[in-house]
Amino acid sequence: MILSLSLILFGIAAYLHVQNKADLKGHFLLKNAEQEETESFEAINIGSLHKAPIYQKLKASFAPALGMLGRGAGLKLAVYFSVITLSAFYISTKILLLNNYWLPLLAPCFGFLFGWQWLLNKRRKEFEQTFPDALNIMMSAITAGESITQSICYVGKTLDNRIGHEFHNMGEHLKLGEPPEQVFKRACKNIPYPTFLFFIVTIRANMARGGQLKNVMARLIRVLVDSRTLEKKKMAMTSEARLSAKIVAIIPFAFMFLLNYINPDNVNFILTDPSGRYILYYVLGSEFLGLFIVWLLVKGVR
Numbered sequence: 001m002i003l004s005l006s007l008i009l010f011g012i013a014a015y016l017h018v019q020n021k022a023d024l025k026g027h028f029l030l031k032n033a034e035q036e037e038t039e040s041f042e043a044i045n046i047g048s049l050h051k052a053p054i055y056q057k058l059k060a061s062f063a064p065a066l067g068m069l070g071r072g073a074g075l076k077l078a079v080y081f082s083v084i085t086l087s088a089f090y091i092s093t094k095i096l097l098l099n100n101y102w103l104p105l106l107a108p109c110f111g112f113l114f115g116w117q118w119l120l121n122k123r124r125k126e127f128e129q130t131f132p133d134a135l136n137i138m139m140s141a142i143t144a145g146e147s148i149t150q151s152i153c154y155v156g157k158t159l160d161n162r163i164g165h166e167f168h169n170m171g172e173h174l175k176l177g178e179p180p181e182q183v184f185k186r187a188c189k190n191i192p193y194p195t196f197l198f199f200i201v202t203i204r205a206n207m208a209r210g211g212q213l214k215n216v217m218a219r220l221i222r223v224l225v226d227s228r229t230l231e232k233k234k235m236a237m238t239s240e241a242r243l244s245a246k247i248v249a250i251i252p253f254a255f256m257f258l259l260n261y262i263n264p265d266n267v268n269f270i271l272t273d274p275s276g277r278y279i280l281y282y283v284l285g286s287e288f289l290g291l292f293i294v295w296l297l298v299k300g301v302r
Contacts (some may be wrong), residue, residue: 068119084111097272123162127193128231130163132224135199138167139217148207150173166190180207195224238298245294249287 088107092098134155140152149171156168166187173183184200197257199220207214260267269276 066119068123080115081108081111084108087219124193126162127191127196128224130159130161131195132221134159134163135169135217135221135224137168139214139221141219142214148203148213163191163279179202190212195220242294242298245291249291252283 002012015138022123026061071114074156084107085104087106092101092103097105137155137158138151141146141154146154152167152174156166156171158164159167170183170187174180184204188197188200199217202213202216202220206216256267256270270280271277
């Protein structure tokens with residue numbers, strides 16, 4: 001059963017890998033289709049009135065996280081889910097001595113949710129770290145007398161990261177004569193963060209009516225730098241509490257590991273006896289609940 005489950009997960013990952021290649025091949029066809037769309041931003045989004053298929057919604061939701069995996073995303077997903085499934089099967093049959101397969105079946109689901117959230121957080125942190133640098137480079141180019149299109153291209157040539165690649169794509173499409181609304185709309189889909197959206201609105205307004213773009217970008221850079229400084233300050237102020245919570249969470253498992261060598265009968269009672277498993281479930285539940293409360297407290301710090 002576990003082997004068949006691993007084969008199913010491997011097939012899903014292979015399908016995602018092949019689908020990613022198909023998307024790359026149809027990139028230019030999609031551009032032609034986008035040119036036929038209406039690029040004016042209206043009060044009512046007509047496209048949202050019809051229901052998109054479920055697989056398209058799922059693909060749009062998972063695309064940002066899968067993009068963080070880079071090349072060979074299907075292989076990485078297959079290895080990740082295989083390791084989780086086999087580890088859960090080993091713990092269930094060899095350590096906990098369970099006869100059912102609920103743990104190997106639930107482990108990939110929780111692993112998927114954890115991995116997806118971790119990739120999204122990593123993507124957002126990478127954006128918050130690199131976007132102020134891109135704005136600084138662009139403002140320097142504008143101050144030197146470059147146009148908006150040339151400054152965007154300059155940022156794309158200078159930065160070698162995801163933000164730099166997005167600026168490079170925007171600059172190349174603008175130089176080819178694509179409408180700015182279409183280029184910026186595509187960029188907003190790739191980077192759907194409020195800071196980037198505000199930057200795009202500022203650029204569009206300046207290209208349409210002119211204005212003091214340098215002053216607006218300077219204020220935006222100041223806000224981003226202050227936000228990044230406050231985030232680092234918050235993490236530094238809560239580091240002691242987070243470290244204490246992690247140490248307290250590790251203590252029961254460390255004592256259980258030591259007790260396995262000192263008195264294995266007590267550990268076997270917790271792992272094998274039906275009455276002792278209630279203690280195991282209580283310890284695991286209290287550990288996860290405590291860590292979840294600490295996470296909520298850290299996220300609630302303003």
